[in-house]
Amino acid sequence: MALDLEAIYIDLHRHPELSFQETRTAGVVAARLTELGIPFETGVGRTGVVARLENGPGPVVWLRADMDALPVEERTGLAYASTARGTDAAGNDVPVMHACGHDLHTTALLGALERLRDTRDAWTGTVVAVFQPAEELGAGSQAMIDDGVLDRAPGPDIVLGQHITALPAGVIGLRPGTQMTASDGLTVVLHGRGGHGSRPHATIDPVVMAAATVMRLQTLVAREVDPREVAVVTVGSIHAGLKHNIIPPEATLQLSLRYTDDDARERMLARVERVVRAEAAASGADREPTITLDHTLPATINDPEATARVRAAFAAAFGDAAVTDPGLFTGSEDVSRFARAAGVPLVFWFWGGIDPAVYAAAERAGTVDRGIPTIHSPLFAPVRHPTIEQGVENLVVAARAFLG
Numbered sequence: 265m266a267l268d269l270e271a272i273y274i275d276l277h278r279h280p281e282l283s284f285q286e287t288r289t290a291g292v293v294a295a296r297l298t299e300l301g302i303p304f305e306t307g308v309g310r311t312g313v314v315a316r317l318e319n320g321p322g323p324v325v326w327l328r329a330d331m332d333a334l335p336v337e338e339r340t341g342l343a344y345a346s347t348a349r350g351t352d353a354a355g356n357d358v359p360v361m362h363a364c365g366h367d368l369h370t371t372a373l374l375g376a377l378e379r380l381r382d383t384r385d386a387w388t389g390t391v392v393a394v395f396q397p398a399e400e401l402g403a404g405s406q407a408m409i410d411d412g413v414l415d416r417a418p419g420p421d422i423v424l425g426q427h428i429t430a431l432p433a434g435v436i437g438l439r440p441g442t443q444m445t446a447s448d449g450l451t452v453v454l455h456g457r458g459g460h461g462s463r464p465h466a467t468i469d470p471v472v473m474a475a476a477t478v479m480r481l482q483t484l485v486a487r488e489v490d491p492r493e494v495a496v497v498t499v500g501s502i503h504a505g506l507k508h509n510i511i512p513p514e515a516t517l518q519l520s521l522r523y524t525d526d527d528a529r530e531r532m533l534a535r536v537e538r539v540v541r542a543e544a545a546a547s548g549a550d551r552e553p554t555i556t557l558d559h560t561l562p563a564t565i566n567d568p569e570a571t572a573r574v575r576a577a578f579a580a581a582f583g584d585a586a587v588t589d590p591g592l593f594t595g596s597e598d599v600s601r602f603a604r605a606a607g608v609p610l611v612f613w614f615w616g617g618i619d620p621a622v623y624a625a626a627e628r629a630g631t632v633d634r635g636i637p638t639i640h641s642p643l644f645a646p647v648r649h650p651t652i653e654q655g656v657e658n659l660v661v662a663a664r665a666f667l668g
Contacts, residue, residue: 265299267299267300267378269375269652270649272371272374273367273371274344275292276367277342277345277346277362277367278345279348280360280361281332282335282351282358282360283397283399283400284311284332284401285311286331286397287311289332289370290313290395293313293331293370294306294313296374297315300377300381302315303316308408309398309408310411311331312394312404312407312408314393314408315392315393316391317380319387319389320389322387323389323421324391324418324420325389325390325391325421325424325663325667326391326394326423326424327424327425327659328373328393328394329366329370329395329396330370330396330399330404330599331396332397332399333363333367333400334360334362336640338642339643340643340644363639364640365427365428365644365646368428368651368655369426369427372658372659375655389667389668390418391663391667392417396599399598402561405598405599409601419606420603421666422609422610422611423599423610424574424659425599425613426615426655427597427615428616428617429590429617429638429639430616430637430644431590431614431616431617431623432619432620432623433616433619433646433647433651434582434650436578436586436588436614436658437614438574438575438578438589438614439592440566440568440571441566441568442564443612444563445524445596446523446526446596447596448520448533449521449557450518450556450558451519451558452477452517452556454516454543455549455553455554456468456469456471456473456511456547458510459510460510461509462509464511468550469511470512470514470515471505471511471512471515473547473549474502474504474517476546477539478517480539480543481497481499481519481536484536489532493523493524494523494524496520496521496523498521499517500520501517502517502518503516518558519536522594522596540553540555561597562604563596563600564596564600566610566611569609570666573666574662575587576665578661578662582657613662615658618647623636
């Protein structure tokens with residue numbers, strides 16, 4: 265009996281789970297794989313699932329879908345909206361929603377496996393389906409690699425993946441080269457010398473030090489990055505002090521950095537460190553600042569030759585007008601770690617989930633940016649059809665472009 269993909273999607277949407285907590289989701293995936301008669305392994309990288317569909321000699325194609333949800337309170341008003349709650353890494357009780365569409369990603373990969381199983385006479389090779397945890401932490405792919413996924417499953421010749429986005433349903437966004445930026449999260453602690461607010465001369469004020477550092481960091485993109493390049497330096501958090509008449513001993517900044525390639529990353533990290541240390545020295549700090557790298561994600565870079573092959577396959581299957589260059593996304597992903605670790609090409613694309621009539625009306629009104637909810641929004645609600653079917657077809661068509 266064929267999988268009921270709509271029912272699977274609705275079930276996953278109603279029961280989202282946070283990163284590295286995807287035990288129920290992994291159980292749903294395992295149950296459907298059992299129905300399909302496809303061998304699989306669970307618990308890879310803590311909560312990941314890896315399935316293999318072998319069909320004689322030929323290339324090995326990895327298809328990846330992520331499974332985790334976000335600490336977002338859903339406000340879509342859908343009949344199947346999530347009311348789930350979870351406990352985040354800090355121990356806080358939080359609402360949970362599939363605001364990034366990973367429920368669709370998982371559903372589409374299950375559907376693609378079923379389709380490929382049923383059409384074995386049309387291809388040869390091996391398909392490895394990677395149901396990955398913790399993409400939202402940027403940690404799931406590395407956890408699976410550290411757990412030996414490249415040895416426990418046939419090694420890939422190509423890694424393929426996709427992401428739902430706020431494009432019209434039926435549209436595929438694909439570009440060669442850098443598709444999504446690299447990113448780093450830094451915590452900077454500026455060490456001063458605290459004291460009474462009435463005696464600033466007897467202190468080294470980390471609040472003033474922090475203010476100067478924030479302003480100087482803004483010049484890195486404005487004055488040290490070629491205007492033709494893409495870079496972002498954001499100070500998203502500042503914490504210092506507890507009372508208006510106390511100069512605190514330290515100030516903490518949290519930074520988000522984004523860039524298009526590894527060379528740009530190294531340059532920007534060096535520039536940030538230079539500014540932070542220089543401002544501390546200029547303030548007369550007795551201690552060097554503490555700079556901690558909290559997380560890092562590589563750029564998602566599509567192999568040009570493999571991307572051309574996938575684009576040609578999409579155009580042949582769906583029509584040339586259905587495939588567009590969406591431009592560079594300044595969000596980040598961890599899918600490329602699989603391809604980098606294996607030393608093989610990556611192709612990663614976006615597919616639309618917005619009602620085409622709604623999207624067209626927003627375009628006419630000039631309200632796409634503010635009128636169409638995007639991923640991570642509590643209002644993000646892709647239309648189920650044809651989004652589910654398109655997601656399945658995308659993976660099948662792209663895989664078949666490389667299989668024998």
